[in-house]
Amino acid sequence: MFCYQCEQTAKGQACDKMGVCGKAPETSDLQDLLVYVLRGISVVALEGRKVGLVNQEADRFVAAGLFSTLTNVNFDNTRFEGLIAQALELREALKKEVAAKGGATEYSQPPVNWTPAVDVRPLAEQAEGFGLDRDHSDNVDLKSLQHLVLFGLRGVAAYVDHAYLLGQEDEAVYTGIHEGLAAIYEDKDLGAWVAQTMKVGEINLRAMELLDAANTGTYGHPVPTEVPLGAKAGKAILVSGHDLKDLKSILEQTEGKGINVYTHGEMLPCHGYPELKKHAHFHGHYGTAWQNQQKEFAAFPGAILMTTNCIQKPSTYIEDIFTTGLVGWPGVQHVKNGDFGPVIEKALAMPGFAADEDKGSVMTGFARNAVLGVADKVIEAVKGGDIRHFFLVAGCDGAKPGRNYYTEFVEKVPQDCMVLTLACGKFRFFDKKLGDIGGIPRLLDIGQCNDAFSAIQIAVALAGAFECDVNDLPLSMVLSWYEQKAVAILLTLLHLGIKGIRLGPSLPAFITPNILNFLVENFDIKPISTPDEDLKAILG
Ligand code: FS2
Ligand code: SF4
Numbered sequence: 001m002f003c004y005q006c007e008q009t010a011k012g013q014a015c016d017k018m019g020v021c022g023k024a025p026e027t028s029d030l031q032d033l034l035v036y037v038l039r040g041i042s043v044v045a046l047e048g049r050k051v052g053l054v055n056q057e058a059d060r061f062v063a064a065g066l067f068s069t070l071t072n073v074n075f076d077n078t079r080f081e082g083l084i085a086q087a088l089e090l091r092e093a094l095k096k097e098v099a100a101k102g103g104a105t106e107y108s109q110p111p112v113n114w115t116p117a118v119d120v121r122p123l124a125e126q127a128e129g130f131g132l133d134r135d136h137s138d139n140v141d142l143k144s145l146q147h148l149v150l151f152g153l154r155g156v157a158a159y160v161d162h163a164y165l166l167g168q169e170d171e172a173v174y175t176g177i178h179e180g181l182a183a184i185y186e187d188k189d190l191g192a193w194v195a196q197t198m199k200v201g202e203i204n205l206r207a208m209e210l211l212d213a214a215n216t217g218t219y220g221h222p223v224p225t226e227v228p229l230g231a232k233a234g235k236a237i238l239v240s241g242h243d244l245k246d247l248k249s250i251l252e253q254t255e256g257k258g259i260n261v262y263t264h265g266e267m268l269p270c271h272g273y274p275e276l277k278k279h280a281h282f283h284g285h286y287g288t289a290w291q292n293q294q295k296e297f298a299a300f301p302g303a304i305l306m307t308t309n310c311i312q313k314p315s316t317y318i319e320d321i322f323t324t325g326l327v328g329w330p331g332v333q334h335v336k337n338g339d340f341g342p343v344i345e346k347a348l349a350m351p352g353f354a355a356d357e358d359k360g361s362v363m364t365g366f367a368r369n370a371v372l373g374v375a376d377k378v379i380e381a382v383k384g385g386d387i388r389h390f391f392l393v394a395g396c397d398g399a400k401p402g403r404n405y406y407t408e409f410v411e412k413v414p415q416d417c418m419v420l421t422l423a424c425g426k427f428r429f430f431d432k433k434l435g436d437i438g439g440i441p442r443l444l445d446i447g448q449c450n451d452a453f454s455a456i457q458i459a460v461a462l463a464g465a466f467e468c469d470v471n472d473l474p475l476s477m478v479l480s481w482y483e484q485k486a487v488a489i490l491l492t493l494l495h496l497g498i499k500g501i502r503l504g505p506s507l508p509a510f511i512t513p514n515i516l517n518f519l520v521e522n523f524d525i526k527p528i529s530t531p532d533e534d535l536k537a538i539l540g
Helices: 025-050 056-068 077-100 123-130 140-165 171-185 190-219 244-254 265-272 290-298 341-349 368-373 375-383 404-412 424-428 449-465 484-495 513-523 531-539
Strands: 225-228 235-240 259-263 282-285 303-306 321-324 333-335 361-364 389-395 417-422 443-447 475-480 502-504
Touching: 025 056, 025 077, 025 123, 025 171, 056 077, 056 140, 056 171, 077 123, 140 171, 140 190, 140 449, 140 484, 140 513, 171 190, 190 244, 190 449, 190 484, 225 265, 225 282, 235 244, 235 265, 235 290, 235 341, 244 259, 244 265, 244 341, 259 265, 259 341, 265 282, 265 290, 265 361, 265 424, 265 443, 265 449, 303 341, 321 341, 333 341, 361 443, 368 375, 368 443, 368 449, 375 449, 389 404, 389 424, 389 449, 389 531, 404 424, 404 475, 404 531, 417 424, 417 449, 443 449, 449 484, 475 484
Parallel strands: 235 259, 235 303, 259 282, 303 321, 321 333, 389 417, 389 475, 417 443, 475 502
Antiparallel strands: 225 361
8 A cells, every 4th residue: 555645654654564543554555456447438538538438326326436435434345446446338339329429449548458367366465566655656746746637626626525415516526537637647747737726726627616615505694603512412413524415414313303413623613504403402512523432432422323424433333333324443333425324223222321411602704605695894993903814724624633722722822813713723712701891702603624615705805895815915824734625725725826825734746846836936825833933923
C-alpha cells in the first residue's frame, strides 16, 4: 500500500504498512485499483462526448467510486471488490456504446484495457501493482500536481454525489472529473498541470453550488437555531456523517415511535434547516468531532447511523452502529439509504437515556441566507468601526496534535472581531461563549464542510457591498485540513484568486517544496505559526 492523501499520514510522509486511519493494505490496494479502472471509464467517457454520447450511469458511478476512496469512508474490501467488478462492466458497456456511435474502437491508455487475470489470486493481490507511489512520472513536481488533482477530485466527487442524491447535477462537472482523471495519459507539462489543478477548483465551485441548491432547495435555508447539547430521557438514535437526506428519512421513519434523534459531528448544522428542525423529536447534538467517536459512540445508549465519512474502527458498540450509502466497515451492518428499519429496531431494543441531561446549548444556522439577511447591520458595524475584522476559522478536525492552535486562536481573537466557522474543526471552540457585537453573535456557524459555498457567497457579497476585491476585505482565512474535501475547497479558493490563506496544522505530504514555493509565490499561502504571531501579522 501507499497512501498519503490525508493530513494524518504516517510520519508526515505516507502510510505504507497500515493506514493511521485503520485502512488495511489490501483495502488501500483495492482503492487504487478502483481508481485505475475509473480512469479507464473516464477516458472512454471523454471519447463518448466527442461523438455526442453521455452515459449518466457511468458519470455518477465515477463520482461515487471516487468518493468511496476518500479518507474514512469505506474500509470494506468486499464492497471495493464489488465496485471494481461494476466498474469493469460499465467500462466495457461504455466502450461498446462509443464504438456503436462511430467513436474509438481501440484505446492505448492501459486502464481502458485492463482486466483481472483469470487465476486463483484474490483481487486484492492483483491490485498491488496500482499504488500511487508507482504513478505516472519520474518528475516529483509533476507527480505532486497529478496527485493534487486526484485528491481534489475525490473531494469534488463527494459534493457531486451528495448533490445528485437530492436531484442536482451538471454534466459539465462530470466532464471536468473525467478530464482530471484522464489527464495523466496526456503529455502535459508543469504549466498545464497547474491549470488542471485550477480546473478542479473551478468544477468544485460548481459542485458545491449544486449541493447548496440541493440542500436549501429541499430543506429550506438554514435559520439561526439554538441546539441543546444534552439529552432527553428516552430511546435514541445518533446520526453522523454529512447526509441530510438520510437524516430526513430517519426523522420521518421515527415519527411517533418515542425515539429522539441526535446529531453527531458534521450533522450539527442540520438543526438549522426548517424542513429538518420541524420534527419535534429531532432533539439536539451529542458529542464533538469525528476523531472522538470511539469514546462518544461507546457511551451513547442508542443506535448510531453513519451516513458518510468519517468512520473509525468501532469498538464495544459494533452491534449498535450501522452504515449506509458509500460508508463501510467490515462486520458493521450496512443498510440501504432510506431503509432504516434495522436502525430503528436497534434503538428500540436499547436502553436510551434514563433521564434528561442539561449540558447547555450552541447556536448554528448562520449560512449565507441568514448572514446576508443582516448584511446591512454588518456593513454598518464595519463602517462604524464596531467590527474590525472577520476571521474564517474553518476546516477539518483531526486526532494529531497541533490542532489546539485553532482553539487558542479563536480565544485570542479580539472582542471587536467576528469569527465565522464551518466544518468539524469548529468543535475545538463551538461551545465558547464569545458574545456579540451590536446584537450579531461573534461566533457564526455557517455549516458543514459541505457548506463552504455558503462562506464563499458571504465573502463575495461583502466584497460587493464594500465595492472591493475579496482579498481587500477585512477578512482572513485560517484553515485546517484533514481530508480531500478540504483539498478541493482550497483549490476553489485558489481558482477564485483568494490570497493569504493560512493553512495547518501541517502541510500536505503530497506537495513538494517546488510546488509549495509556487503556491506561496502566487497565492501567498502560509503555514500557521502561533496564534499570537498570526493574529499580530493579520491585525498589524
Ligand atoms: Fe470532518 Fe471528516 Fe466534513 Fe471531513 S467529519 S474531517 O472527512 O468531511 O470535514
Ligand atoms: Fe494514511 Fe490518511 Fe491514507 Fe488513511 S487516508 S492510509 S491515514 S494517508
